[in-house]
Amino acid sequence: MTRIGVAFNLKPEPLGAPVGATLGGADNETADPIHGDEEPPSNGAGPVRAPRQRPATTGRPDNTVLLQELAADDEYAEWDTAETIDAVVRALSAYGTVIRLEATPDFPERLRAERPDIVFNMAEGSGGKNREAHVPAICEFFDVPYTGSDPLTLSLCLDKSRTKEVLSHYGVATPCFAVLESLDAVDLLSPALRYPLFVKPIHEGSSKGITERNLCQTPADLAAQVEFLLDSYAQPVLVEEYLPGAEFTCAVLGNGSDAAVLPIVAMDFDALPDGAIPVYGFEAKWVWDRPDAPLRIFECPAAIPDSLRRTIESTTLRAYQALGCRDWSRVDVRLDAAGVPNVIEVNPLPGILPNPADNSCFPKAARAAGMSYETLIQSCLALAADRQGLRLRRVRT
Ligand SMILES: Nc1ncnc2c1ncn2[C@@H]1O[C@H](COP(=O)(O)OP(=O)(O)O)[C@@H](O)[C@H]1O
Numbered sequence: 001m002t003r004i005g006v007a008f009n010l011k012p013e014p015l016g017a018p019v020g021a022t023l024g025g026a027d028n029e030t031a032d033p034i035h036g037d038e039e040p041p042s043n044g045a046g047p048v049r050a051p052r053q054r055p056a057t058t059g060r061p062d063n064t065v066l067l068q069e070l071a072a073d074d075e076y077a078e079w080d081t082a083e084t085i086d087a088v089v090r091a092l093s094a095y096g097t098v099i100r101l102e103a104t105p106d107f108p109e110r111l112r113a114e115r116p117d118i119v120f121n122m123a124e125g126s127g128g129k130n131r132e133a134h135v136p137a138i139c140e141f142f143d144v145p146y147t148g149s150d151p152l153t154l155s156l157c158l159d160k161s162r163t164k165e166v167l168s169h170y171g172v173a174t175p176c177f178a179v180l181e182s183l184d185a186v187d188l189l190s191p192a193l194r195y196p197l198f199v200k201p202i203h204e205g206s207s208k209g210i211t212e213r214n215l216c217q218t219p220a221d222l223a224a225q226v227e228f229l230l231d232s233y234a235q236p237v238l239v240e241e242y243l244p245g246a247e248f249t250c251a252v253l254g255n256g257s258d259a260a261v262l263p264i265v266a267m268d269f270d271a272l273p274d275g276a277i278p279v280y281g282f283e284a285k286w287v288w289d290r291p292d293a294p295l296r297i298f299e300c301p302a303a304i305p306d307s308l309r310r311t312i313e314s315t316t317l318r319a320y321q322a323l324g325c326r327d328w329s330r331v332d333v334r335l336d337a338a339g340v341p342n343v344i345e346v347n348p349l350p351g352i353l354p355n356p357a358d359n360s361c362f363p364k365a366a367r368a369a370g371m372s373y374e375t376l377i378q379s380c381l382a383l384a385a386d387r388q389g390l391r392l393r394r395v396r397t
């Protein structure tokens with residue numbers, strides 16, 4: 001029987017009382033948005049009332065300050081819950097014996113001792129800009145096949161500016177950008193970059209550090225937010241031109257010329273509170289989406305003309321190939337002022353929350369393609385097995 005390892009990082013349970021803070025306003029409740037799920041929580045992050053005010057470039061409401069501090073304190077936002085890991089284990093068990101390999105410091109010894117035939121990698125890793133590459137690199141070291149992209153691609157995609165350099169080299173549209181390692185160069189950015197600008201920590205995911213305050217209309221906004229991000233995240237800040245158009249996220253499954261885009265997910269920013277800026281950041285993922293009031297922000301398949309769908313698909317696939325993605329990945333795309341699809345980032349370890357009530361884009365796109373959660377996980381396993389010459393046999397239906 002095939003022995004299938006699953007490598008994961010388990011999100012710690014919140015300790016005791018919620019550590020969240022009141023988000024301004026008498027009827028706001030306390031909550032713990034930082035310990036929610038990797039992807040947006042209609043799935044159990046605490047109840048937090050949406051800040052309804054538009055955070056204008058001047059006179060921003062105080063709660064946006066608190067929100068961005070919470071967003072900077074979201075250490076485990078990328079890790080998976082027991083529910084997600086159990087669902088993946090269930091899906092994999094149709095093809096063999098599943099061995100849980102938590103990506104803790106004893107992972108190398110356990111991997112070597114267990115020597116599974118293949119590892120299903122969903123470990124987001126801990127610590128540093130190469131964190132997502134650790135598990136696959138250890139698998140390579142011990143010559144154990146694994147699912148998904150290799151360490152180079154995982155590290156590359158976790159560096160948003162290096163990703164953009166590669167995309168630019170291959171002629172894939174991506175917003176003009178600069179990287180700031182200190183505040184010194186902030187004044188030199190204009191006129192090279194045109195306002196409004198959007199800033200983000202260079203090595204994060206799950207909207208860590210991305211709040212409404214990251215949209216900068218003026219040099220003063222920019223200096224303040226770059227300073228905040230440099231201080232909070234201790235890593236360079238990516239400064240990009242702001243893309244004003246519609247946003248999509250595209251799930252890709254497959255390898256080489258067989259790689260294909262599942263039905264495209266569109267963001268409906270009308271679902272955000274009145275006056276919110278149209279971005280899918282920390283507030284939309286972790287604050288405004290609640291189990292008792294899910295944020296209906298996704299439309300899948302996206303209701304767009306065929307010609308736009310085809311352009312988005314080809315941009316997505318070019319990005320996937322340019323970055324060397326394997327088996328699966330999710331590509332975030334947004335239209336510029338001329339309606340041209342630009343790639344914002346590529347996620348080679350896509351979020352895979354199993355509960356359809358949760359806003360998890362990859363499983364949602366798979367469902368729109370008629371594929372169950374189990375089939376999605378099994379497809380990724382099968383693609384990786386095929387690539388590495390491993391034969392899988394179904395042991396249960
Ligand atoms: N250049 C940009 N222009 C407009 N919106 C952007 C830009 N970059 C990011 N965003 C918004 O911020 C969100 C999060 O950015 P992204 O780079 O995808 O980070 P994460 O890794 O946290 O998902 C995007 O989904 C999009 O709504």
Ligand SMILES: [Mg+2]
Nearest residue numbers: 206207332345
């Ligand atoms: Mg993203």
